[in-house]
Amino acid sequence: MQVHYMDNAATTPMYEEVIDTMAEVMRTYFGNPSSLHKLGVQAERLVRRARETIASGLRCKPEEIRFTSGGTESNNLAIRGAAYRYRSRGMRLITSSIEHASVYETFRQLEKEGFQVTYLPVDATGQIVLGALKEALTDDTTLVSIMQVNNETGRIQPIADIARMLREHSPAALLHVDAVQAIGKLPVTPGTLGIDLLTCAAHKLRGPKGIGFLYCRAGVELSPLLLGGGQESGLRSGTENVPAIVGMAKAVRLALEEQPAFAEHTAALRGKLTDCIGQIPELVLNGSSDPAAMAPHIVHFSFPGMKSEVLVHALEQHGIYVSTRSACSSGAEKPSRVLTAMGCPRENAVSGIRLSYSLMQTLEDADYVCRMLKETVDRLKPSASLRGRR
Numbered sequence: 001m002q003v004h005y006m007d008n009a010a011t012t013p014m015y016e017e018v019i020d021t022m023a024e025v026m027r028t029y030f031g032n033p034s035s036l037h038k039l040g041v042q043a044e045r046l047v048r049r050a051r052e053t054i055a056s057g058l059r060c061k062p063e064e065i066r067f068t069s070g071g072t073e074s075n076n077l078a079i080r081g082a083a084y085r086y087r088s089r090g091m092r093l094i095t096s097s098i099e100h101a102s103v104y105e106t107f108r109q110l111e112k113e114g115f116q117v118t119y120l121p122v123d124a125t126g127q128i129v130l131g132a133l134k135e136a137l138t139d140d141t142t143l144v145s146i147m148q149v150n151n152e153t154g155r156i157q158p159i160a161d162i163a164r165m166l167r168e169h170s171p172a173a174l175l176h177v178d179a180v181q182a183i184g185k186l187p188v189t190p191g192t193l194g195i196d197l198l199t200c201a202a203h204k205l206r207g208p209k210g211i212g213f214l215y216c217r218a219g220v221e222l223s224p225l226l227l228g229g230g231q232e233s234g235l236r237s238g239t240e241n242v243p244a245i246v247g248m249a250k251a252v253r254l255a256l257e258e259q260p261a262f263a264e265h266t267a268a269l270r271g272k273l274t275d276c277i278g279q280i281p282e283l284v285l286n287g288s289s290d291p292a293a294m295a296p297h298i299v300h301f302s303f304p305g306m307k308s309e310v311l312v313h314a315l316e317q318h319g320i321y322v323s324t325r326s327a328c329s330s331g332a333e334k335p336s337r338v339l340t341a342m343g344c345p346r347e348n349a350v351s352g353i354r355l356s357y358s359l360m361q362t363l364e365d366a367d368y369v370c371r372m373l374k375e376t377v378d379r380l381k382p383s384a385s386l387r388g389r390r
Contacts, residue, residue, distance in 0.1 A: 001319040004365050009151060009181060009298055009356035010323050012206045014247075015254055022208065022247040033240050034229065043242050050249035054213060057256040058198075059189045061218060066232045067245055070212040071180045071201030072102040073225075075145075077214055077236065078176045078197040079106045081222030082143045083115060089172060090140025096120045096128045097341040100151050103178055104337070107145070120146075125288035126155035126342050133162065137170040144173055148188070149181035152338045152354060153287045154298030156186070163194025174220060180204050180212075184255030185262060185297050190215050200252070202244070206358075207251030211244035262359050266296040269357050269366050273299045276370035282381050284348055286339060299355040302339070302348040306380055311353055314380060318372040323354050 005013070025046065031039030033047050048062070055062040068074045083093060095107050097119045107117045118136040120128045128146060137144075144166060146157050159177055166173050176197040182188050184205040190198045198215035202208055216222060216235070228237030255262075270291065277283050277299070286300045287293070303311055308324040315322055335349035355369070 004318075004320045004361070004369060006355045006357055006361065006365075006369060007321050007323045008358045009154075009204070009354060011203045011209065012358060013360070014208060015206045015251055017254065018207055018247045018251050021250050022243040025243040025246050029242060033242060034231070043240075046242055046246050047240050050245045053249040054252050057252055058191075058215060060191055060215060063233070064215055064218055066214045066216055066235050067240060068212050068214055068236055069210055069241075070203070071100075071178070071199055074199040074201070074212050074214040075100070075102040075176075075178055076106050077222060077225055078199060078216075079103065079143065079145055080110070080225060081235075082174050082176065082197065082220075083110055084223040085221050086142040086174075087115075090138070090142050091115045092118070092138055092141045094118045094120065094133065094136050094141060094144040094173075096122060096146055096157075098122055098126060098128075098150055098152075098155075098338045099145065099147055100178055100180070103145055103147070122341050124343050125293065126150055126153050126286070126338070127288070127293070128157060128162075130158070130161060130165065134165055134169060137166065137173065139170065139172075141170045141173045143176060144170075145176040145178070147178035147181070149179075149186065149295045149298075150338065151181050152336065152352070153300040153342075154181075154295040154356075155287050156182075156293055156295055159193050159195065167194065181295060181298070183252070184259055185266075185295055187259070190217070196220050202248035202251055205251055205255040207248045207255075208244045211241055211248045213248070258359060263296055265359055266357060267291065268363065269361060270294070270296050270299055272363060272366040273355060273370065276366075276373065277301050280374055280377055282377050286342070286344065286348075286352065297356055297358060301353055301355075302344065303351045303353065303377065303380075304345070304347040306351050308351045308353055310380065311351075311376065314376045315372060318376070320369055320372055323356075324352060 029043050031043040033044040051062045051065045054065050093115055111117050120132050122128050148159055163175050174196040177195045178199045179188055180201045183200050196217045201212040224235050226237045231237050284302045335346050336352050339349040
């Protein structure tokens with residue numbers, strides 16, 4: 001059976017070039033970048049070039065790129081690092097009610113430590129309420145953290161407008177952006193957008209798992225979470241994962257080169273999929289009806305009356321792989337926090353399905369998914385109706 005992988009927002013297959021490059025680094029350049037001998041110098045040179053490659057793609061300075069183990073660590077380092085470093089300025093922090101768990105749970109923990117956190121509401125399309133942000137900003141607000149693309153629904157947040165609002169009403173506050181679902185999909189240049197801290201995970205753009213980076217604008221100071229040998233200019237101690245760093249740099253370069261083609265192709269896929277879902281009465285599309293407000297590589301819908309896991313496994317029987325929500329919380333049976341925040345009824349919030357795709361998926365793949373989705377819903381809808389009457 002042919003595999004139709006529609007779960008790219010959870011993780012992506014690696015570029016063959018990245019796999020080959022990492023294998024070569026592991027075979028040949030195995031030295032510790034902190035060692036003074038030739039092998040160490042060779043490894044350090046690879047790390048430096050990788051940093052320069054990523055910085056070039058983001059149009060920032062190499063020293064503004066800090067390597068981490070991935071998106072979760074980058075988010076924690078940005079949020080906790082800023083909160084601790086600037087707590088003397090104030091203890092007020094702002095985020096939204098629909099952030100990834102690695103952001104949301106970090107703020108929940110900071111609340112237990114005495115910080116005051118405002119969780120911004122979102123409208124029915126999943127966009128944060130800008131008026132609520134304006135009201136929440138104070139002179140002692142030190143950090144605002146808003147994701148660029150929601151990992152569950154694909155809703156794009158108005159980052160430039162948010163940055164402008166901070167400059168006008170709380171200029172000392174830092175802006176952190178979780179861009180894990182944005183880099184390689186949308187144009188992302190933190191300097192022009194007014195971003196102070198920005199998170200990336202390599203495995204979301206066909207790079208290796210277990211590696212990521214944090215963009216930290218020059219002049220912004222963070223308290224480190226890990227102490228030790230002082231790597232990454234003292235911000236993230238630990239021996240660098242040279243093969244993964246080099247692989248990530250190559251993946252970032254390739255993804256940014258492909259980004260215009262990616263946007264055009266996935267927009268066509270999204271149009272085909274949303275048209276199909278809109279023609280199935282039992283399904284409800286989530287997010288904005290305006291394609292410009294949605295990331296092109298994600299489609300999210302609900303099947304009210306049916307648990308999302310049932311549809312996931314039913315589609316898997318046809319070789320179609322989708323997910324229920326963020327892969328980090330997909331095993332939970334409780335309603336989606338994101339859909340609940342958007343005002344969706346509980347039966348919608350427990351039945352969400354995410355389709356996510358890339359340049360590797362074709363229009364023919366989308367046609368197949370549409371056919372099988374229609375057939376599967378037709379087969380399952382009697383049991384969904386029974387659930388709805390209970």
